[in-house]
Amino acid sequence: MPSQPEDPRGKDAGPRPAPITELPRRLAYLELDETDRQRLHELAPLLNSRADAFVETFYRHLFSFPETAQFLQDDELVARLKKAQQDHLASMLEAEWNDEYVAQRGRVGDAHAQVGINPQIFLGAYNQYLQFCSRELCLGLEGESLACAKRMLSLQKAVFLDISLTLEAYFHQATQSLRQALDLVYQANAELRQFAQLTSHDLKTPLATMANLCDEALDEFREQMPEEAAELIESASKRAFRMSATIDELLHSTMSLHSDVPRDVVDSGLVMDETVELIRPLLKQKKIQLNVRGELPHVLGDRARMREIFYNLLSNAVKFSDKSDGRIDVDCTLQDGDCVFCIHDNGPGIPADELERVFVPFRRLASHRDIPGSGLGLYFTKTMVEQQGGRVWVESEPGSGSRFYVLLQQAPPPA
Ligand code: HEM
Secondary structure, three states: OOOOOOOOOOOOOOOOOOOOOOHHHHHHHHOOOHHHHHHHHHHHHHHHHOHHHHHHHHHHHHHOOHHHHOOOOOHHHHHHHHHHHHHHHHHHHHOOOOHHHHHHHHHHHHHHHHHOOOHHHHHHHHHHHHHHHHHHHOOOOOHHHHHHHHHHHHHHHHHHHHHHHHHHHHHHHHHHHHHHHHHHHHHHHHHHHHHHHHHHHHHHHHHHHHHHHHHHHHHHHHHHOOHHHHHHHHHHHHHHHHHHHHHHHHHHHHHOOOOOOOOEEEEHHHHHHHHHHHHHHHHHHHOOEEEEOOOOOEEEEOHHHHHHHHHHHHHHHHHOOOOOOOEEEEEEEEEOOEEEEEEEEOOOOOOHHHHHHOOOOOOOOHHHOOOOOOOOHHHHHHHHHHHOOOEEEEEEEOOOEEEEEEEEEEOOOOO
16 A cells, blocks of 8 residues: 655644634734724725726736636626626625625635636735725825835735745645655556455355355255254355345446446345345344334335445444444434434444544454454445445544435335
């Protein structure tokens, strides 16, 4: 597996300080307070009355650069933008710094990112706005006051130049980190595919032999063995055949990790019954009580994958169960057209700092190192759930168990 990139701050650097994201912290960091709000309100009448003049100057500037004019080819769009920008700048002067204010700024960023307006162009627009406002405010000034205001305007331009140059370095770094992360994902994916191809063949041959040996033993000695032993051998044989089919399915799903699978109406109750039958010997062995509460719904999904998902989650719950009175409860709740299955065990649970890793391929939890497993089961589970348009997540309380949730779309009622 590729190694993780090292933290550029050095090996022993602690956790990164959280960015300032809360609005009150942002305001505090900028020292933007009530006095500023008051002053902005005082500016608003003059600046709003000059809003038309600003957009005219602004658009002359934008049209004089091909880099910005390219975004403004349509008169209707320009008219809409002028209005949107005027409203936006007016709301800045209203200075109602609340959630809606934040959300609106986010929408502008999203809209710009979508059409390809980069931060340099956006910052340049604010520079234009500040230059315009400063000129308007300085109209009555003369002498040293005017000279001082002009110096401030030049300083402002230099500051915008610096900000835009430096921001580019931030974006460059962010893009590089993303590229590195993507490379790691592609590499891991390629290795995973190779691993799946190589191991599927090696696993299927001994499985077929095992299944045949079980069948032979039953054919030859069924009469001489207790019924219970015959049942166990039969169940081992079924499981071996099913595992072989599962390996084919998993290989297929690994090869088409991002493709959606066709979705049919599947009776999840039946799939759950089949799965429970498969793990019954394991439940018996560890004396675990399994309860499926209520009737499970019909969902839109892929039957084979659903069986595998249930099998992975149930067999994990059994495998890691550490209590003498082991319990697994399964239920499903309906939420706005979705079915949320919950598989709840009273096993050892998962520590909070390991929760995020449980679905990562080959990442085994520290506490599970001694228990056999490939570290792929939950990764495949997640992949298969997502291929069916669903979601899987886990909640856990160390010491008293875990709840694995699988969300799948509810099937529409029969016509
Ligand atoms: C002071 C700077 C600017 C402000 C305050 C601003 C404001 C806005 C707002 C409020 C929207 C609508 C967002 C939404 O969908 O809710 C928007 C969208 C957009 N802006 Fe800006 N903008 C600025 C600079 C620019 C510049 C410099 C350009 C082009 C050179 C530009 C081009 C666009 C475009 C193309 C859209 C998408 C419009 C659409 O498809 O409807 N903006 N902007």
